[in-house]
Amino acid sequence: MSSILLAIVLGAAFGAVLDRVGASNPNLINRMLNLTDLRLAKAILLAIGTGSALMFAGQMLGVVDVGHMSVKTAYAGVFLGGLMLGAGWAASGYCPGTGVVALASGRKDALFFVAGGLLGAAAYMLSYPAWKASGLLDKIAGGAVTLGTVPGSEYEGLTALPGDILGVVLGFGFVALAFALPERLVGQGRPHPAPAE
Template sequence: MMRMKSVVLLLGMVFGFALTRVRASEYDMIYRMFVGSDLTVAWVILGAIAVGLAGMKVLRMLGDRTIDGSSIKVSRKSLDRASLAGAALFGAGWGLSGACPGTVLAQIGSGRILGLFTLLGMIAGTYAYALVVEEEIHRSE
């Protein structure tokens, strides 16, 4: 478990480093993507999808096995009306704050401390979800 966490820390560093290097940590780059004047970040996302797709294809050709031989189980995302409402809320928050849950960490790491407000908002929003939505689901069960 400790070994997994060290490797994950390293992979996280690669992610944070790359996000900063493609300037996804800059408010203006997200803003320009959404108003259509600079699509660099959109291209990064599309490039990541393409490479991720190719990488998953390679894993499939190798038998869909993890390094220790167990079969890979892709995490499936469900869809209902609530998830689309959530997606709308998320998108609006993304356009407003110029950061997403990943890039806000790159903002903070690269010294843009106002990103801490976005981070606090995300933590509060996650807590509010557990408090309101999940507790309500349990009550109605």
Template sequence: MEQIIGLITGILFGFLLQKGEVLRFEKQVGFMLLKDMTIIKFMFTAVLVGMVGIYAFSAAGVISLSLKATNVAAIIIGGLMFGIGWAFAGYCPGTSVGALAEGRIHAVWAILGMLLGAAIYAEAYPVLKKTILAWGNYGKITLPQVLGISPWPVIGVFIVFGVVMLSWFEKKNL
């Protein structure tokens, strides 16, 4: 059943990526040049909806949170590698698969790069686990836990920030 739900939500997410036009190479480049914020608007909205949904389902007992450890070095290095790969390929992992599904054959290079990167990471994991993945490891924490408060005020702040940011982007025609 979990696989069916995953398939349905994946198809729905792909559909929304396509309808939001974030699969277009022009939108990807426009974002990298800070001239088109369509991707940020789409993804930040998805993050906000996800935050509310995950914590609401968790509070209702429908799901239980399974956190990964917060590792500062891995986050910084992984983020840099992700950004560099995105800049070179013009796609992130999700948009590359969606673009290929739309028939943009050049997206296959991004997918191959993503698979190669995953293979290299898997091979390097034993060394990384003892080095980079051990640096700045704060364990399984969340921002609300660090602040010692309920997640809902934090979510509220993110929603207010999101509304202000999205409104500003719209006002500036970004």
């Protein structure tokens, strides 16, 4: 039961932050993706960096359980699926998580996105045996690996570098990138001083 309580608290916090950061707003997603307003990209980079540095530093201090890590397998289909998701993300302005938050925030187009998503997921469930047989789901580069070798982790490292220290360093790298990235790469002027809602 306590896990359900955690799901409610953490899920609600995630949904609220996605709304406040603007990730469930298709205007901000496409201003990021068409490179005219990168402030959302800066927020995402800062988030990845903050999460990474805190998690790995916490592991080194012994306050974060290494067993809570969940590393996904690398295979060719990850890239192919990423391409598909990217194209649909740009066209619709939604990804799976932000689509459900947008639906809850009253966006009517998000209802169509979620309906299409349920159908797309069902189509994959039916076509899964063909993908499995194609070999594109076979692991590459060791499969479920981290870039360095994380002490005490069940996952192997792509390199022998100390994975926890590497995680903290990369975390700071993402934070630095967030600050270094300009607010826009395409077009001129300050992007959208009064954000449209």
